[in-house]
Amino acid sequence: MNTNAFRKLSYGVYIVSAWDNGRATGCTANSAMQITSTPATIAVSINHNNYTNKCIQDSGRFAVSILSEQSDPSIIGTFGFQSGETVNKFDSVAYELKGYMPVVKDSCAYIVCEVIDKMETETHTVFLGKVVDADVLSDQDPMTYAYYHNVVKGKSPKNAPTYIPEAQESKATEKWVCGICGYVYEGDTPFEELPEDYTCPVCKQPKEIFVKK
Ligand SMILES: Cc1cc2nc3c(=O)[nH]c(=O)nc-3n(C[C@H](O)[C@H](O)[C@H](O)COP(=O)(O)O)c2cc1C
Incomplete structure (x- = not known):
């Protein structure tokens, strides 16, 4: 098996957010995808060790903020290389409420979901979300995972499904x-x-x- 084939899959770069007892939190994720259009559903894959996993379970909702090529890349670091269990990530990243969920202001679109199902794998929970709100915030191009690696020169930590x-x-x-x-x-x-x-x-x-x- 040649796992380099996985590198040919394309993704975006997102902040998946939820509530932690009234406090906004979340993590960077590349694993978000649309599953159906009517009714609109999307799925995200979140590591069991990520604090965001527990917060999505508790909130019953999650938001996906879609970062653009112009988004401040430090948002990826803030949300992707430290845990919301010990850090208030949204202290340094502005957000607004959309569909009762925290959405990163510096993003080009957002999707808010109600969790309607989930699937456990050995390491990650795949949350299936019914879309309850979504909108475009700017006409900037969304940041792709390839752009993050090739232009921003960023890496992915162990908990990312695409970790190498x-x-x-x-x-x-x-x-x-x-x-x-x-x-x-x-x-x-x-x-x-x-x-x-x-x-x-x-x-x-x-x-x-x-x-x-
Ligand atoms: C570019 C990038 C992509 C990532 N993709 C995912 C992902 O799809 N799923 C996941 O569970 N973690 C992913 N991660 C890792 C989490 O963002 C990271 O483990 C984070 O610190 C978890 O924070 P939390 O404990 O507050 O939830 C990614 C990180 C980066 C930098």
Whole structure:
């Protein structure tokens, strides 16, 4: 079996949000897809270890904020590399209420769902949601997963269904890698010569978090 075939699947980059006892929270996800149009349903796949999984179960609803190519990439880091169990992710990311759910303002569209079914796999819950509200917020192009990897140069953590262990990724000779989100610096200026206030464009961590690999 050649699992590189999975890399040919295309996805978007989304923030899947829910409530945690009245507090908005959520996680980055690429695994969202439309299942039917009438009635409109979509599905998301959320790791059992993600706090968002529990919050979707408790809320009975979830919202999918569709990020655009112009969305601040640090939103992906904020929601994708730390847990809402210990961090108030929406403290640094503006949201508005749509269909009673928190939706990221800096996104190009949103879909709000009521959970109508779910399927357990070994690692993830696939939530099936009946769409109760949806709208387009801007005409910007949605960010694809390929754009996130190729242009933003972002990575995916273990809990993402598309996670690829580092050993299987192509190796450059020497690279500076963000110790939090795995972003690989590839700018023209040598990493050592970057200003001291340089921060990771994905998760906003300081320069000293980077490690040479
Ligand atoms: C680009 C990207 C895609 C991701 N896709 C998914 C996904 O589809 N499903 C999932 O469960 N986790 C996914 N993750 C991982 C979660 O966002 C991550 O584990 C997060 O820290 C969970 O936060 P929580 O504990 O607050 O729910 C993805 C992360 C990134 C950066």
